[in-house]
Amino acid sequence: MSEGTSRPTMHDVARVAGVSHATVSRVLNGHTNVAPATARAVADAIVTTGYVPNRAARSLRVQSTDTVVLVARENVNVFYTEPTLSPMASGANLRLSEHGYQMLLALVDSPRSAERVGSLIAGGSFDAAILVAMTNEDPLVARLMTTNIPLVTASTPFPGSDIPSADTDNVGGARAITERLVATGRSKLVAIGGPAWAPVTPMRLEGFHQGAKNAAIGHTAVDGWTMAAGQRAMSELLERHPDLDGVVAASDLLATGAMRVLNEAGRRTPQDVGVVGFDDAPVAALNDPPLSTVRSDARATGIALADMVVAQIRGQELPQRHVVIPNDVVWRESA
Amino acid sequence: MSEGTSRPTMHDVARVAGVSHATVSRVLNGHTNVAPATARAVADAIVTTGYVPNRAARSLRVQSTDTVVLVARENVNVFYTEPTLSPMASGANLRLSEHGYQMLLALVDSPRSAERVGSLIAGGSFDAAILVAMTNEDPLVARLMTTNIPLVTASTPFPGSDIPSADTDNVGGARAITERLVATGRSKLVAIGGPAWAPVTPMRLEGFHQGAKNAAIGHTAVDGWTMAAGQRAMSELLERHPDLDGVVAASDLLATGAMRVLNEAGRRTPQDVGVVGFDDAPVAALNDPPLSTVRSDARATGIALADMVVAQIRGQELPQRHVVIPNDVVWRESA
Structure with a gap:
């Protein structure tokens, strides 16, 4: 400078x-x-x-629109069928209405869509934006951070940014389900963490270690949120720790992959090895045996995001920059 | 003038x-x-x-936004859980993306919300609007008809307007399910129509008469889309036509009310009286016995609406001002 x-x-x-x-x-x-x-x-x-772009242009944006856009970077089909996004949008919409704001929902499903929505937001079409299903690697996020439009994210806090955020209790959820697994008599637990780039990975692993204490005998990371990644991780852990009797996976799909490998190795679920996941994705209840998991309260997250974004529009101080929403353990036959 | x-x-x-x-x-x-x-x-x-308001203001609106707003007048909770609205929005969103337009979804759940969304549309915030779950009695519709923003409605054609529209095949669906009921051996059919003000009421009754032919022995209208209205209508029809053996209701909720009254009167469903509804609402499958009904292809309706609204934006001639989307009979134990 x-x-x-x-x-x-x-x-x-x-x-x-x-x-x-x-x-x-x-x-x-x-x-x-x-x-x-x-x-x-x-x-x-x-x-x-501390660079501030378009200072002159920004000072012109004084007119309030009484609208808030909820931007979700998600495939359109996935958005309407996925278990958390619709309830989150619904919770945010209801609370914004109570606050006197009209919510507009924009699904970003292509680079073109990202450019268009980014231009609308940067151009002052809305008073604020709620960002859903985005990471801090997203070029749209980088662009929006250069505007003075109030933002909140449905995520863990983005490193290197002060955007307020709300998310499910990753540490507490992982701790609670791990404690429950220990309470069923398991004493040699391994964890399958998420990908290293995912902000929730260290939090869910931390929860695992808090819940497992001395029963934790190992953990590994994966390269993606896929069933195949869960299979590879389980094979590796079985080789390293053949005496394991419990698996805590950072997602239901990883847990599903793990159960498949255990089955092929002749280790029965839950008799020989208890397996738990995270998310309560549709696959969880459909698994054989059905998967124990952590269910997020996406609606409560949406309500919290609405409260936070309205407080910012109104220039109010936020009691917390990051809000953690409690979740529930859903106990099924897999553990 | x-x-x-x-x-x-x-x-x-x-x-x-x-x-x-x-x-x-x-x-x-x-x-x-x-x-x-x-x-x-x-x-x-x-x-x-032929009154055209705000001629000067309107001539200023020349800038394209490449956005289309889908406005649904619906309670937020209902929108995300109701069986047809989400798929319709999803179909419209996907097709608009293919056409290069960003869809924004606005749920109108209060007079304040209607004013705000009306102002955004009238002010040229979007290139066009798709109107969902609205009637021609809606003040928001009356207001939007005075703008030159391209509109389409997910409904039967609005009387006295030339707004293009797309809707499920009300006549064909009612005809098909009535024919199916006749094919099970029923010969004394009555229909419970919708409310007189609902545009679908005459269409579904017409379909009933086309399908029932000589087996039609009577029909009645109701004062609302409620289960209580269905109960009142069924009581009246039972009194007028004690020998009836089949009921075609204009909605699943009306059919549910009818089944309740039949049960109280000692008439078993389906043994004594076959009952069918329309919509495939969640209540249909939950009924005891589960209700035979007509399932709309809401996703196809959304796709058609997107095509129609984009054609209008581009100044293209529409092959049809009203598009009828085929639907399916879902046959369950109630008939």
Whole structure:
């Protein structure tokens, strides 16, 4: 940044991020042909330098629209059938109505859609935005962080940002279901964590260790939220810890993969090995045996997000920058 | 209307509608403290006179937003759990994405919400609007008809308007399920129609008569889409036609009320009387015995609405002003 009183510029951002001026411009203008890690570096540099773009344009945006957009980066079919997104949108919509705001829902399912929605938000079409199913790697998030539109995210806090957030209790949920598994007499537990890049991975592993205490004998990470990843992780853990009698997986799909490998190895669920997951995805109840898991209260998360975003619009102080929503253990036959 | 070349004015609209200038103004400005029949009369008078409001303001709206709003007048909780609205929104969203448009979903659940969404649409925030779960009595519809924003409705055609529309095949669905009932050996059929004000009522009754032919021995209307209305109608029909052996109801809730009355009268379903409904609402499968009904393809309706609204935005001729979407008979134990 230059000396004295001068404001940070796009060149400062480019220098700190170690990218070209043109790349910073692309991120700021919402182009999606930018690698996630690059977009992330630019967003971090914006925070570090305190760069504020379009100061003049932003000062013009004084007119309130009394609308809040809920943006979900999700396939349209998935959004309406997935167990948490619709209740979250419903909870947010109801509470925003109570606060006197009209919610508009925008599903972002393509780079083109991301550009369009980013432009609407950056252009002041809404008073605020609730971001759902997005990570801090998302170029749309990087772009929105450069506006002065109030934002909240349905997620763990984004590293390097101060965007308020609300999420299910990842640590507490994992701890509670692990304690329940221990209470059934299991004493040699392993955990299948999520991918290293997922913010929930360390939290669910932390909950596992809090709940398992001395019964924890090992854990591993995976490269994706897929059943195949769960199968690979289970094979590896079985080899390392052939005497294991309990598995705590960071998602239901990982747990499903794990159960398949255990079955092939002649280890019965739940007789020989108890298995639990997280999310209460549709696959959980359909598993044979049905999977014990953690069910999030997505509606309560939506309500919390609405409260937080309205408080920001009104310039009120938030009691907490990150709100943790309690969840429930759903105990079924797999453990 | 005045003589010569002068354009129709709000006074012309007021005169034709038989209301005050202030009332016309209230309707045009989206106030909701207007009786539905009055709003309707104003809308009709706008069509009759050819009145075009805000000509200057409208000519300013030249900028395309590449967005389409889907407005559903529905309780938020109902929207996300009701069997047809989510699939309709999902189908419209997917097809709009294919056409290069971003869909925004707005649920209108209060007069305040109706005013806000009406203002956004009238103000040119979107290129077009898809109207769902609305009737031609809705003040929001009357207001939107005075704009030049392309509209489509998920409904039967609105009387006195040329808004393009798409809807499930009310006549064909009622005919098909009635024919199926006749095929089970029933020969003395009655119909419980919907409320007189509902546009689908005459269509579903027409389908009943087409399917029943000589087996039709009577029908009645109701005052609302409620189970209690179905009970009252069934009591009346049982008194008039004690030998009836089949009931075709215009909705599943009406059918549920009818089954309750039949049960109290000692007439078993399906042994003594076969009962069928319409909609495949959640109550249908939960009934004892489960209800035979007509299932709409709401997703196909959403896709058709998206195609129609995009054609209008692009100034293309619509092959049909009203599109009828085929539906399926779902045959269960009640008949």
